[in-house]
Each structure stands twice: as C-alpha cells, then as structure tokens.
Amino acid sequence: MFLKVGCLSEKIGYYEALTNRYHMNRQQQDDYMTSSHGYIGERVMYDLLQEYKECICLWDIAVNLPYRGAVQYDFIVIHEYTVMHFDIKNYKGDYTLQHGNLVSSNDRIIKNPEPQLIRAHHYLEKLVFEFDRRFTLESYMVFINDQFNLNDRAPSDRWIFRSQLKNVLKSLTGYNNLKGSNISLAKHLIKLHQPLQQYDYFDRVPLVNIRTGYKCPLCKKLPAFNTHSTQFIVCSFCRRKIGMRYLIEYNLKELFILKGDGITPAEIKTFIPESKRSTISRVLTEHFTKTGVSKGVRYFLK
Numbered sequence: 001m002f003l004k005v006g007c008l009s010e011k012i013g014y015y016e017a018l019t020n021r022y023h024m025n026r027q028q029q030d031d032y033m034t035s036s037h038g039y040i041g042e043r044v045m046y047d048l049l050q051e052y053k054e055c056i057c058l059w060d061i062a063v064n065l066p067y068r069g070a071v072q073y074d075f076i077v078i079h080e081y082t083v084m085h086f087d088i089k090n091y092k093g094d095y096t097l098q099h100g101n102l103v104s105s106n107d108r109i110i111k112n113p114e115p116q117l118i119r120a121h122h123y124l125e126k127l128v129f130e131f132d133r134r135f136t137l138e139s140y141m142v143f144i145n146d147q148f149n150l151n152d153r154a155p156s157d158r159w160i161f162r163s164q165l166k167n168v169l170k171s172l173t174g175y176n177n178l179k180g181s182n183i184s185l186a187k188h189l190i191k192l193h194q195p196l197q198q199y200d201y202f203d204r205v206p207l208v209n210i211r212t213g214y215k216c217p218l219c220k221k222l223p224a225f226n227t228h229s230t231q232f233i234v235c236s237f238c239r240r241k242i243g244m245r246y247l248i249e250y251n252l253k254e255l256f257i258l259k260g261d262g263i264t265p266a267e268i269k270t271f272i273p274e275s276k277r278s279t280i281s282r283v284l285t286e287h288f289t290k291t292g293v294s295k296g297v298r299y300f301l302k
C-alpha cells in the first residue's frame with residue numbers, strides 16, 4: 001500500500017511540452033534524457049512494489065536536515081519492524097568497476113554511488129529510531145534495468161540487480177501485524193518531506209521562441225491536423241481521431257506548463273488560433289481557475 005506516490009517532476013513535464021515545439025540544445029536533451037530515464041526506473045519499482053500488499057510504501061521522500069543538508073529517498077518500504085530503503089539506478093549496458101566507480105563500455109564514468117547511500121542510510125536510521133528503536137533499517141541500491149551488466153563482483157550486499165530483487169523483497173510478503181504503527185511511521189516521514197528544488201531546476205525558453213499550433217496528444221507531432229469537424233479532428237501523422245475538447249485541453253495545459261505561470265487570453269489565441277472560442281471557454285472553466293479582470297485575466301491549471 002502506497003501512502004505517498006512520486007509525481008512526474010515539473011522539469012520532465014516541461015521538456016515533454018517543449019518536444020517538437022523547440023529545438024532543444026545538447027544540454028537540454030541530456031537533462032531531459034537523464035531525468036526521464038530516472039523516472040522510468042522508479043516507475044518500474046513502483047509497479048513491482050504494488051504486489052506487496054502487506055507493506056506500507058513511500059515513493060520519493062526528501063528531508064532537509066539542519067547542518068547536515070538534504071537527503072532524498074526514492075522508496076521506503078515498511079513491514080512490521082523492518083524498514084527498507086531503495087535507491088533506484090536505471091543504468092543500461094556493460095559496466096566494470098574502476099577505483100569504486102562504474103565505467104561503461106563507452107567510457108562513461110559514474111561516481112561510486114555507495115557513499116551517498118550510506119549517508120542517506122545513516123540519516124534515515126536516526127529518523128526511524130527517533131520514532132521507535134525497535135525498527136531495523138536496510139538500505140539498497142537497485143540496478144532496476146535488466147539490461148545492466150556489471151562485469152565485476154558487486155562490492156557489497158547493498159548492490160542489488162534486477163534478478164535478485166524479488167529475493168530481497170521475499171521477507172516482506174507475510175501478514176503484517178503492525179500495519180497501524182507502520183502507517184504512523186510513514187505519516188511521520190511524510191510530514192518531514194520537503195521537495196528538493198535543485199533537482200528540478202531548468203531554464204525556461206521564452207514563449208515567443210516556441211512553435212505554436214495543435215500538438216497531437218498521441219504522437220506528439222505538430223501541426224498535426226488537417227481534417228476539421230466541430231466534434232473531432234484526425235491527426236495527419238498518426239491518423240487517429242481525437243475529440244476537439246480533449247485536443248484543446250491538452251494544448252492549453254502545454255501552454256501553461258511552458259509559461260510556468262497564468263496564461264492570458266491573448267497567449268491562448270496565438271497558441272491555438274484555429275480553435276472555437278466557445279470550446280476554449282468550456283475547457284478553461286473545467287480545467288483552469290480564472291484570476292483578475294479585463295486585461296489582467298489569467299488562467300491557472302486547477
């Protein structure tokens with residue numbers, strides 16, 4: 001049972017909206033790839049943990065400790081007096097170990113992730129012990145991608161590969177007699193959660209440089225439509241039929257994400273000029289909150 005679910009970060013959502021509307025530079029493309037790759041790995045773990053019904057699970061907890069800095073936990077799983085913390089790595093390909101670092105077959109070097117795991121373990125142990133000393137904490141680094149190969153022996157038991165994961169989780173399948181107290185611990189950790197802004201930082205492209213027009217919500221291409229009807233439209237790329245209201249809703253949400261602030265009627269008109277005003281109004285009423293009057297009108301996503 002999940003008491004907290006990680007959400008798609010603002011940065012990934014922004015890059016998704018930017019896709020095919022702006023030519024991203026190399027640094028933006030790398031940032032997008034790294035962030036979404038990490039998210040995909042966590043999503044795999046989330047799906048897998050759904051099977052462990054007796055556990056109380058948390059996805060993405062970050063705490064800011066006075067004088068000790070910020071620590072982020074991908075997954076915390078509680079079952080009776082066992083707490084497991086999993087740090088997810090979604091690396092793919094062949095790697096070897098050199099001086100503790102991971103080195104890929106094409107010479108990409110990843111700094112030894114274990115010291116960071118040990119630091120996170122140490123702080124979480126303190127937080128858990130403050131709650132109840134009877135808990136024990138185990139921390140693992142999970143290499144979730146089944147196409148990740150380490151051609152050396154794992155340096156410690158804290159390194160877990162996809163093929164070993166179910167074995168580690170085996171102890172969490174029994175009936176949980178302490179669900180109530182496990183939920184209290186989870187809620188205590190949720191209260192301490194403070195999202196870390198630095199991981200979500202990105203530079204916004206000015207709206208004037210962004211390509212306007214309908215983007216297809218299914219194939220993400222634009223301008224994607226050449227068959228008009230009042231009710232639906234057919235994408236000229238993927239040939240799928242899309243309801244007009246959904247199409248406008250999808251594109252207005254993208255405009256809001258790209259601007260990162262309330263959108264104005266003039267910006268909406270420039271972004272999707274071919275839309276019917278009455279349909280836009282209906283979508284805005286349903287999915288956005290209106291603030292201000294006359295020229296100061298802004299719409300914020302609900």
Ligand SMILES: [Zn+2]
Pocket residue numbers: 216217218219220221224235236237238239240
């Ligand atoms: Zn399409």
